[in-house]
Amino acid sequence: MATSLRRPLSRAASTASKGTSPAILLPTSCRCFSVLNRPPPNYEGHIPLTRTERLGLAFGSGLLSFIDPRRGDLIAAFGEATAQPFFISRLRDRMLLNPTGRRILRDRPRLTSTSLDIPHLRSLPSNTVGYAYAAWLDREGVSPDTRAAVRYIDDEECAYVMQRYRECHDFSHALVGLPVFREGEVALKAFEYANTGLPMTGMAVFSAFTLKKAEWRRFWDIYGPWAVRNGVKCQDMINVYWEEELETDVDELRARLGIEKPPDLRDIRRAEREKRKRDKEAKEHARASVI
Amino acid sequence: MSAPASRLLLRRRLIDAGKKRVSREPYRCFSCSVQLAQQQKPRPKSPQDAPSTTHFGFETIAEQLKEQRVGAVFSSVASSYDAMNDFMSLGIHRLWKDHFVRNLNPGCNPLTSSSKQGMNILDIAGGTGDIAFRMLEHASTINHDAHTRVTVADINPDMLAEGKKRALQTPYARSSRLKFVEANAEKLDMIPDSSVDLYTVAFGIRNFTHKDAAIREAFRVLKPGGVFACLEFSKVNNSLFDAVYKRWSFGAIPLIGQLVAGDRDSYQYLVESIERFPSQTEFRDMIQEAGFLVPGQGWEDLTGGIAAIHKGVKPL
Numbered sequence: 001m002a003t004s005l006r007r008p009l010s011r012a013a014s015t016a017s018k019g020t021s022p023a024i025l026l027p028t029s030c031r032c033f034s035v036l037n038r039p040p041p042n043y044e045g046h047i048p049l050t051r052t053e054r055l056g057l058a059f060g061s062g063l064l065s066f067i068d069p070r071r072g073d074l075i076a077a078f079g080e081a082t083a084q085p086f087f088i089s090r091l092r093d094r095m096l097l098n099p100t101g102r103r104i105l106r107d108r109p110r111l112t113s114t115s116l117d118i119p120h121l122r123s124l125p126s127n128t129v130g131y132a133y134a135a136w137l138d139r140e141g142v143s144p145d146t147r148a149a150v151r152y153i154d155d156e157e158c159a160y161v162m163q164r165y166r167e168c169h170d171f172s173h174a175l176v177g178l179p180v181f182r183e184g185e186v187a188l189k190a191f192e193y194a195n196t197g198l199p200m201t202g203m204a205v206f207s208a209f210t211l212k213k214a215e216w217r218r219f220w221d222i223y224g225p226w227a228v229r230n231g232v233k234c235q236d237m238i239n240v241y242w243e244e245e246l247e248t249d250v251d252e253l254r255a256r257l258g259i260e261k262p263p264d265l266r267d268i269r270r271a272e273r274e275k276r277k278r279d280k281e282a283k284e285h286a287r288a289s290v291i
Numbered sequence: 292m293s294a295p296a297s298r299l300l301l302r303r304r305l306i307d308a309g310k311k312r313v314s315r316e317p318y319r320c321f322s323c324s325v326q327l328a329q330q331q332k333p334r335p336k337s338p339q340d341a342p343s344t345t346h347f348g349f350e351t352i353a354e355q356l357k358e359q360r361v362g363a364v365f366s367s368v369a370s371s372y373d374a375m376n377d378f379m380s381l382g383i384h385r386l387w388k389d390h391f392v393r394n395l396n397p398g399c400n401p402l403t404s405s406s407k408q409g410m411n412i413l414d415i416a417g418g419t420g421d422i423a424f425r426m427l428e429h430a431s432t433i434n435h436d437a438h439t440r441v442t443v444a445d446i447n448p449d450m451l452a453e454g455k456k457r458a459l460q461t462p463y464a465r466s467s468r469l470k471f472v473e474a475n476a477e478k479l480d481m482i483p484d485s486s487v488d489l490y491t492v493a494f495g496i497r498n499f500t501h502k503d504a505a506i507r508e509a510f511r512v513l514k515p516g517g518v519f520a521c522l523e524f525s526k527v528n529n530s531l532f533d534a535v536y537k538r539w540s541f542g543a544i545p546l547i548g549q550l551v552a553g554d555r556d557s558y559q560y561l562v563e564s565i566e567r568f569p570s571q572t573e574f575r576d577m578i579q580e581a582g583f584l585v586p587g588q589g590w591e592d593l594t595g596g597i598a599a600i601h602k603g604v605k606p607l
Binding site: 035036056071073093096 | 546
């Protein structure tokens, strides 16, 4: 019945003999179930949604996550509700067209704090991807376990692709060095939209309208153009087998993928904060000396 | 794209299409799928079932596990409980609770009654205090009774914490008239026999592992002549309204739970547990079996049967 997202061994044979409800395999335009009789799940945690529910989830999660971007679960739900039927399949097909992508789909590796061994990553040389990732996790104070499981994507393989995208988001952060607060996230989402085409990433860029003026200026001048330029021309991030790249040199990986490193956002912000403080002190001093 | 890669993609698509043809059932229209669902309706628990399992929504689980799973649900929803109630019932739950309390008319008017101590009210599964505060308000304001006291008992400490927090907004927070106690309704050891004038349980009994044990405990702690009152979700009478109501329950409520509280599963459990609760007549019979006398037909439907108030009186 419900399987986990791990690759099943003989799915073809079992589906043919079981005759379980294939309502999900029919195109979404002719759903034949209501909320009272959902078909059996395609994988563990799967919830088949009706069209109305999907629309409701898309609008609701989109609106509420715009109002409160800290609700990561809503951003995830928004991604799942808007990725079907076309965008996530297109991403999966891009994986199928790449040899590494095909290997990832066959092996279906999952990134969790147990599968990664973070203390070991911290011990790697400081120029490696693994070290950069562990250092980024420590700097931002996050853990790889906070990713919600995919529930609303009907095709099992596409659900895995979405889960993989979600789990690799942190690696993208580490590779480009963008921090977790709103400004950094918006820039990274713009990059991911140019790279993957998932609607949620594109919509997340609208969060840029909630940025402060200086942040918006930086996004418009520096990070936005960087994101679009690099996202479009570089290779698919979804096809990177991160588990195998942990000991690669970061610059070498960036060069291989075709990504430029953007200016360090935390440094820029710190410099600006200090400049503002110095200006304020100078002004106070000038005022005090006049009196 | 490269030739071998595109061939691979094409071959994969053909295999998938073949699988679909092989495993495809005959086309099911919407009405046929409804019929299929009715055949697959979960069968009610029969006496031949293993005695140690019970239902948790539509799931069947071991009896010992139900308490902790319900506990997990309510710990998870405690902080957004009131907001969620408003969203799910479109605010109507306030009307239900107001009617419930007004109808019971707690408190003894000192001008007309002889008792000087007021009523001793026990509110079970009353965690966040909705009913308790209304009772105290009604007794004090309408019946001018400054002595009626309410004990709020709940098995879940998180819900009790929410209740204590909300009590701070009322004048009863630090008075002897309001008490919060962590207790299991099936085993109220800290409440002596025949000590309670009014036993209320609102939207709680649905979650108990053994409803009959809770009703028997209610019988024990109530004074002769005391009233057992239960406000709970029930079966809707009108079948058209029921169809709409069920679709709202199973479609919108888990979605609202996901959006507002970030917890779809708890609200899925909630609507499934409503579905599993016995009907008005069945529950009235359970109350009678415990020894209560039941007034009139035994229950009052609210909003077409979405909720119902069941009452019983302990014989003198």
